Amino acid sequence: MDTTRILLDHGAGGRASHNLVNDLFLKHFAPDGGQGIEDCAVLDLGPGRIAFSTDTFVVTPIFFPGGDIGDLAVNGTVNDLAMRGARPRFLSVGFILEEGLPLEDLERVVVSMARAARNAGVRIAAGDTKVVPHGAADRLFINTAGIGSIPDGLDISATKARPGDQVLISGTMADHGLAVLCQREGLTLSNAILSDTAPLGGLVQTMIEAGGPAIHVLRDPTRGGVGTSLNEIALASGVGVVLDETRLPVDESVQGACDLLGLEPLYVANEGKLLAFVAPDAAQDVLRAMHGHPLGRRADFIGRVEASRPGQVWMETAVGGARIVDMLTGEQLPRIC
Amino acid sequence: MKHQGEFRNGAVARRLAERLRAVSTRPTRLMEICGTHTVALFRHGIRSILPENVTLISGPGCPVCVTATEEIDRTLRLARTAGVRVATFGDLIRVPGSDSSLKEEMAAGARVSAVYSTLDALQLARDHPDEEIVFIGIGFETTAPTVAAAVFSAARTGLPNFSMLSCHKLLPPAMEALLSSGDLGIDGFICPGHVTTVIGTAPYGRVAETHGTPCVVTGFEPVDLLQGILMLVESVEAGRADVAIQYKRGASPEGNPKAREIMNRVFEPADAPWRGLGLIPGSGLALRDEYRRFDARARFDLDVPPAKEPPGCRCGDVLRGAAAPPDCPLFRKACTPDRPVGPCMVSSEGACAAFHKYLGR
Numbered sequence: 001m002d003t004t005r006i007l008l009d010h011g012a013g014g015r016a017s018h019n020l021v022n023d024l025f026l027k028h029f030a031p032d033g034g035q036g037i038e039d040c041a042v043l044d045l046g047p048g049r050i051a052f053s054t055d056t057f058v059v060t061p062i063f064f065p066g067g068d069i070g071d072l073a074v075n076g077t078v079n080d081l082a083m084r085g086a087r088p089r090f091l092s093v094g095f096i097l098e099e100g101l102p103l104e105d106l107e108r109v110v111v112s113m114a115r116a117a118r119n120a121g122v123r124i125a126a127g128d129t130k131v132v133p134h135g136a137a138d139r140l141f142i143n144t145a146g147i148g149s150i151p152d153g154l155d156i157s158a159t160k161a162r163p164g165d166q167v168l169i170s171g172t173m174a175d176h177g178l179a180v181l182c183q184r185e186g187l188t189l190s191n192a193i194l195s196d197t198a199p200l201g202g203l204v205q206t207m208i209e210a211g212g213p214a215i216h217v218l219r220d221p222t223r224g225g226v227g228t229s230l231n232e233i234a235l236a237s238g239v240g241v242v243l244d245e246t247r248l249p250v251d252e253s254v255q256g257a258c259d260l261l262g263l264e265p266l267y268v269a270n271e272g273k274l275l276a277f278v279a280p281d282a283a284q285d286v287l288r289a290m291h292g293h294p295l296g297r298r299a300d301f302i303g304r305v306e307a308s309r310p311g312q313v314w315m316e317t318a319v320g321g322a323r324i325v326d327m328l329t330g331e332q333l334p335r336i337c
Numbered sequence: 338m339k340h341q342g343e344f345r346n347g348a349v350a351r352r353l354a355e356r357l358r359a360v361s362t363r364p365t366r367l368m369e370i371c372g373t374h375t376v377a378l379f380r381h382g383i384r385s386i387l388p389e390n391v392t393l394i395s396g397p398g399c400p401v402c403v404t405a406t407e408e409i410d411r412t413l414r415l416a417r418t419a420g421v422r423v424a425t426f427g428d429l430i431r432v433p434g435s436d437s438s439l440k441e442e443m444a445a446g447a448r449v450s451a452v453y454s455t456l457d458a459l460q461l462a463r464d465h466p467d468e469e470i471v472f473i474g475i476g477f478e479t480t481a482p483t484v485a486a487a488v489f490s491a492a493r494t495g496l497p498n499f500s501m502l503s504c505h506k507l508l509p510p511a512m513e514a515l516l517s518s519g520d521l522g523i524d525g526f527i528c529p530g531h532v533t534t535v536i537g538t539a540p541y542g543r544v545a546e547t548h549g550t551p552c553v554v555t556g557f558e559p560v561d562l563l564q565g566i567l568m569l570v571e572s573v574e575a576g577r578a579d580v581a582i583q584y585k586r587g588a589s590p591e592g593n594p595k596a597r598e599i600m601n602r603v604f605e606p607a608d609a610p611w612r613g614l615g616l617i618p619g620s621g622l623a624l625r626d627e628y629r630r631f632d633a634r635a636r637f638d639l640d641v642p643p644a645k646e647p648p649g650c651r652c653g654d655v656l657r658g659a660a661a662p663p664d665c666p667l668f669r670k671a672c673t674p675d676r677p678v679g680p681c682m683v684s685s686e687g688a689c690a691a692f693h694k695y696l697g698r
Contacts, residue, residue, distance in 0.1 A: 185453075246347065262685070264380070319350035319559040321382020323695045329674035 006101040011131030028114040029124040041125040051086035054145035064183040066194030070112035077146040078120040082201040083218040085156040086148030092126035094143040099134045120199035160216040161237035166283035167303040168276040172249045177268035191253040198272030210289035214282030224328045227266035231327040240309035267328045344558030353563035361390045371529030372399035372686025379695035381559040394658040395688035400476040401428045402680045405610035406644035408504045409434035416447040424458035425473040427451040435645040455487035462499040472501040482596035485603035502633040509540035510620035516548040525569035528554045530584040537592025549578040556584035613653030652679035662692040
């Protein structure tokens with residue numbers, strides 16, 4: 001490529017587009033040549049039901065401690081598939097690039113996506129690029145869509161929480177939101193806060209091996225945080241959720257930064273954590289399995305499901321009080337993913 | 338942030354709550370006059386562990402909430418003025434004025450920037466020499482010194498395109514006004530830790546002496562709050578009208594003389610309109626004559642017609658502690674955090690927003 005920046009030509013479908021696809025996207029996404037350039041990919045999914053999801057990423061800044069818009073875009077869709085018990089298989093990637101974007105930045109993002117896809121065990125099988133004039137977008141936006149296959153006998157859904165279920169979280173809350181915010185606002189803390197962006201498919205497979213159909217609900221608490229996700233599950237399943245404040249895991253420097261900024265970790269985005277609702281007799285086994293996986297080392301029980309107060313989330317506070325945990329209203333942090 | 342563990346210790350908190358139950362023998366109404374206290378009391382579930390005798394009422398402690406509609410109308414007038422960019426703390430953007438809000442003005446093309454500090458507003462003025470940057474100064478004695486420092490710095494460096502609209506409020510005159518209105522039955526004040534770091538405790542001494550109402554300067558963690566409430570209940574039970582500091586790691590009797598000095602150098606006390614409390618003499622801050630050129634009211638025509646309050650909204654009564662949010666006919670019906678009618682539902686520190694967020698439906 002003879003330019004260092006994205007030009008409108010790169011999205012025009014001509015030679016510049018062709019070169020960008022071959023020299024950048026195919027080079028990293030399909031180093032073995034893949035299926036070459038066709039109008040669509042043809043996939044063999046084998047048995048099982050198909051899970052299908054899509055998500056769009058507009059995070060600013062595009063590079064932040066612990067990750068970037070590229071691995072976020074891969075992990076985000078991979079995790080949405082995994083939350084229904086699916087094994088993520090294939091992704092499509094759509095780029096909207098702003099004219100003038102340094103090619104170096106785009107390549108860094110593409111390399112990061114390719115690495116994230118390898119880690120998650122998915123193949124990037126289809127893609128598209130558009131370039132818009134300077135000022136019509138902010139650097140680059142990415143859409144990913146993904147499909148995965150669900151093994152027979154699994155029916156994990158936000159509607160399946162049952163009274164008695166134990167509520168588990170796979171690790172600390174609020175890391176991603178705080179990492180992006182600190183980077184954006186130039187806040188320097190003594191301990192850098194890293195985004196937790198990670199693919200959760202492997203952790204989910206480990207949990208399914210340990211708990212199988214005893215795993216009723218899985219959810220990755222992204223925008224809106226743990227508080228909003230739990231409310232969605234309580235509403236969808238028609239049950240009440242009671243949290244124990246003393247068990248909610250928050251990294252010390254994240255808690256300190258949240259206090260400083262007036263944010264509640266319960267409502268701050270995560271990109272590599274999951275919530276699980278598990279039948280009580282299998283909950284210990286599932287927790288033990290999570291502890292054995294690198295992404296579940298700090299997993300813990302954080303609450304339980306009750307039949308009373310359906311649709312509501314309550315918290316028993318550290319000082320022995322009780323209060324409701326409502327959904328997030330408004331936008332706490334814009335453009336976090 | 339190591340102190341968190343200690344001041345969020347469940348066992349200590351439970352002991353304080355037990356002690357409160359043992360000490361309290363009669364109905365006691367305590368008012369918190371700091372929005373951060375309002376939120377912390379809910380967030381930690383403090384209300385749910387207090388003895389039945391002890392009632393907490395939220396006072397005029399949320400800076401966005403106490404800003405009068407006429408002051409909001411002036412910011413809207415500024416936003417509609419050609420060549421002006423309004424710089425403001427984010428919460429104010431959604432507060433409805435008589436016929437619009439800054440958010441609606443933004444959608445119609447007005448230039449409004451949310452800033453985290455006055456220094457950001459000064460930077461805006463440097464970055465946009467072709468625009469008039471007007472900073473909306475809201476907040477209590479905690480914010481006013483930094484705003485004063487910014488004006489002082491603008492005067493020294495000669496920023497021609499920076500000015501401010503002072504809507505600052507002083508808390509002690511409001512406490513006196515509340516007690517003088519007589520019908521609220523306030524037995525003690527949970528005084529704001531951060532305001533006190535600036536003003537010290539002398540102003541509360543006058544409140545306690547004149548009205549016989551004890552004041553305890555309190556911190557923001559659960560153990561702070563319970564200890565502050567316990568100290569107040571002990572005073573009420575003993576019939577003492579004393580001023581004490583629970584938040585010793587932050588506040589001192591002297592406060593911060595340097596902060597007061599810069600505040601007094603740039604501002605002078607002025608009568609100010611409060612939502613719900615009306616005009617309170619000497620409860621606001623106006624720029625002194627030598628800084629008049631930074632006063633947006635001197636630079637622009639900001640005469641606005643008499644303010645129209647939203648029909649049915651009881652924010653005023655809520656701010657005086659005369660009504661609790663659920664007493665308002667609009668609460669959770671016409672007025673929600675997604676579609677707020679009054680400022681107490683807009684600001685995260687507003688009593689209505691806190692009730693909505695933390696109390697069961």
